[in-house]
Amino acid sequence: MTEQGYFTESNSADVVVSRNANAKDARLAEVMAVITRHLHAAVKEIEPTQDEWMQAILFLTRTGHKSDDWRQEYILLSDVLGVSMLVDAINNRKPSGASESTVLGPFHVANAPEKPMGANICLDGKGEPMLVKGRILDTDGNPIANAKIDVWQTNDDGFYDVQQKGIQPDFNLRGVFRTGADGEYWFWGAKPKFYPIPDDGPVGQLLAGLGRHPYRPAHLHYILEAEGFETLVTHIFDPDDDYIHSDAVFGVKESLMAKFRHITAPDRIASEGQSGPFFEVIHDFVLAPAK
Ligand code: BEZ
Ligand code: FE
Numbered sequence: 001m002t003e004q005g006y007f008t009e010s011n012s013a014d015v016v017v018s019r020n021a022n023a024k025d026a027r028l029a030e031v032m033a034v035i036t037r038h039l040h041a042a043v044k045e046i047e048p049t050q051d052e053w054m055q056a057i058l059f060l061t062r063t064g065h066k067s068d069d070w071r072q073e074y075i076l077l078s079d080v081l082g083v084s085m086l087v088d089a090i091n092n093r094k095p096s097g098a099s100e101s102t103v104l105g106p107f108h109v110a111n112a113p114e115k116p117m118g119a120n121i122c123l124d125g126k127g128e129p130m131l132v133k134g135r136i137l138d139t140d141g142n143p144i145a146n147a148k149i150d151v152w153q154t155n156d157d158g159f160y161d162v163q164q165k166g167i168q169p170d171f172n173l174r175g176v177f178r179t180g181a182d183g184e185y186w187f188w189g190a191k192p193k194f195y196p197i198p199d200d201g202p203v204g205q206l207l208a209g210l211g212r213h214p215y216r217p218a219h220l221h222y223i224l225e226a227e228g229f230e231t232l233v234t235h236i237f238d239p240d241d242d243y244i245h246s247d248a249v250f251g252v253k254e255s256l257m258a259k260f261r262h263i264t265a266p267d268r269i270a271s272e273g274q275s276g277p278f279f280e281v282i283h284d285f286v287l288a289p290a291k
Helices: 012-018 026-046 050-066 073-080 083-091 202-209 266-271
Strands: 129-138 148-152 174-178 184-190 219-225 232-237 260-263 278-282 285-287
Touching (some): 012 026, 050 202
Parallel strands (some): 129 278
Antiparallel strands (some): 129 184, 260 278
8 A cells, every 4th residue: 555645534544554565574564454443443433532542551551560470461451351262262263073272371380290190189188179080082082092181270269379379389289191091081179269360450450440350260271282183272160150151351161161060979978088078070171183
């Protein structure tokens, strides 16, 4: 596009986009053209006062100042605007029958310890015991051997270990497991609780201003990897959680609901070596073939 003349209210986006005609990176030019057009359209619709526009700039400034190596307030902003889930959906269109993905979130730790199948990842002894089991399958229903299952969850107080360093044991409620030939997995954890996303920064203030709560319904996080298959980043959710219909980051999908059964039968309690009732979650995951 060639230069469109001087800037006016009506031709604003065209003038700015045409100025980028010599961009060296075609993708950058495409992305900036789309963003420029949508941003100008939004400003024309909103007609902000100078003061409102400055409020927006100061909000983004505070968002940057809140971010460091440990806290990424822009990712949180993307999460609560539903953009993280939209990017996830665009990049993870799965074939029919394959398990769906959802957001990774900020609390994954890369080097969690590998544990033998059946291990208890709950190191602080808090909460109600929970047995999680199922199979890792391909889209034809065959078990996947040597699949790596990386799981993490909050403790009974609704915090990840990395949010409570020195309070929770390191690697509390995290573990890596590998399936055998039968594709089966099982481990013990603690029933997860709903919890707030970090809301002590500008994104929390935005949520409050919009009359929105910061809570995520109880869930377990998974990264599932196996040779010849697409890596799956996902959760399973407790469908009975109070926040299941209003996840602050829009991560819930119908297919990711698991059943958290409360087991009270004395023979089951004894056969699992428990001293009291526990929860049982049975959930299979189906991995899509690698592209
Ligand atoms: C999480 O589930 O760990 C999470 C996801 C998005 C934002 C904050 C937390
Ligand atoms: Fe989480």
